[in-house]
Amino acid sequence: MSDPVKSRLSAQSVTLSYDKRTISRDLSVEIPDGSFTVIVGPNACGKSTLLRSLSRLLAPGKGQVVLDGQAIASMRAKEVAKQIGLLPQTSIAPDGITVADLVSRGRYPHQGLIRQWSATDEAAVSAAMEDTGITELADRGVDELSGGQRQRVWVAVALAQDTPILLLDEPTTYLDIAHQISLLDLFARLHRQGRTIVAVLHDLNHAARYGTHLIAMRDGEIIKEGPPAEVVTEQGVHDVFGLPCLVIDDPVTGTPMVVPRAIVGDSVSA
Numbered sequence: 001m002s003d004p005v006k007s008r009l010s011a012q013s014v015t016l017s018y019d020k021r022t023i024s025r026d027l028s029v030e031i032p033d034g035s036f037t038v039i040v041g042p043n044a045c046g047k048s049t050l051l052r053s054l055s056r057l058l059a060p061g062k063g064q065v066v067l068d069g070q071a072i073a074s075m076r077a078k079e080v081a082k083q084i085g086l087l088p089q090t091s092i093a094p095d096g097i098t099v100a101d102l103v104s105r106g107r108y109p110h111q112g113l114i115r116q117w118s119a120t121d122e123a124a125v126s127a128a129m130e131d132t133g134i135t136e137l138a139d140r141g142v143d144e145l146s147g148g149q150r151q152r153v154w155v156a157v158a159l160a161q162d163t164p165i166l167l168l169d170e171p172t173t174y175l176d177i178a179h180q181i182s183l184l185d186l187f188a189r190l191h192r193q194g195r196t197i198v199a200v201l202h203d204l205n206h207a208a209r210y211g212t213h214l215i216a217m218r219d220g221e222i223i224k225e226g227p228p229a230e231v232v233t234e235q236g237v238h239d240v241f242g243l244p245c246l247v248i249d250d251p252v253t254g255t256p257m258v259v260p261r262a263i264v265g266d267s268v269s270a
């Protein structure tokens with residue numbers, strides 16, 4: 001018999017809604033400790049909603065999100081923020097703020113009445129800017145950056161928070177192919193160093209390359225989860241996205257690689 005999955009962070013039978021509209025009902029998920037978990041699924045299926053609930057931004061109507069055996073809703077925001085960093089899908093920077101100042105805000109959970117800005121904070125901010133390649137942008141205004149530069153600044157904010165668990169909602173959006181790979185390699189490095197990474201990605205080939213555990217969602221439900229080779233299959237891609245495709249071995253990594261078949265007119269055809 002295999003050991004049960006160890007999971008510091010889980011959602012237990014949660015119902016997630018906006019006003020009266022319910023997105024997910026009775027949803028349960030365990031994030032395996034030390035995993036690079038990737039959430040995939042069609043637009044509007046509830047990926048961001050799940051990530052927001054895991055980070056305590058969205059309170060479940062029913063059920064609970066549990067961190068280290070404690071309901072996250074009963075924990076103080078700062079305590080949660082020391083354990084879980086979130087890169088939201090979209091963020092708005094305060095008017096006129098510089099890159100360095102915004103990244104410094106990632107350190108807020110570590111600040112306190114007594115504990116003021118320290119060398120550790122400074123080092124975390126410098127490392128986050130270095131790792132995301134934005135050191136040269138330190139004194140620029142965030143609102144004058146390109147879409148890709150801005151995205152990397154927000155990733156740096158989450159990294160500066162220096163948490164054991166990182167939730168990343170489409171971290172590679174707006175990035176060119178080289179910056180996408182460099183950022184995913186960075187997350188893979190953090191994962192190897194022991195962090196738990198949970199990322200929403202639309203690129204299934206990236207999901208299969210970098211993920212150790214995949215969660216496929218559709219219509220607010222988890223359709224399938226497991227290692228990439230079990231989730232990214234021709235049948236799996238069809239079940240989740242309704243897309244006929246071939247799945248071949250990625251020539252570089254040997255992980256599943258999706259080759260979509262032609263899409264004709266309004267409907268997808270084989």
Ligand SMILES: Nc1ncnc2c1ncn2[C@@H]1O[C@H](COP(=O)(O)OP(=O)(O)OP(=O)(O)O)[C@@H](O)[C@H]1O
Pocket residue numbers: 018021023041042043044045046047048049050089
């Ligand atoms: N703040 C909100 N208020 C009301 N409805 C919302 C809100 N945010 C999301 N929704 C709705 O909840 C559903 C799930 O949205 P969610 O953002 O979780 O999807 P997603 O899977 O992340 O999609 P995408 O791939 O487009 O980012 C959608 O129907 C969306 O319209």
Ligand SMILES: [Mg+2]
Pocket residue numbers: 047048049089169
């Ligand atoms: Mg989303």
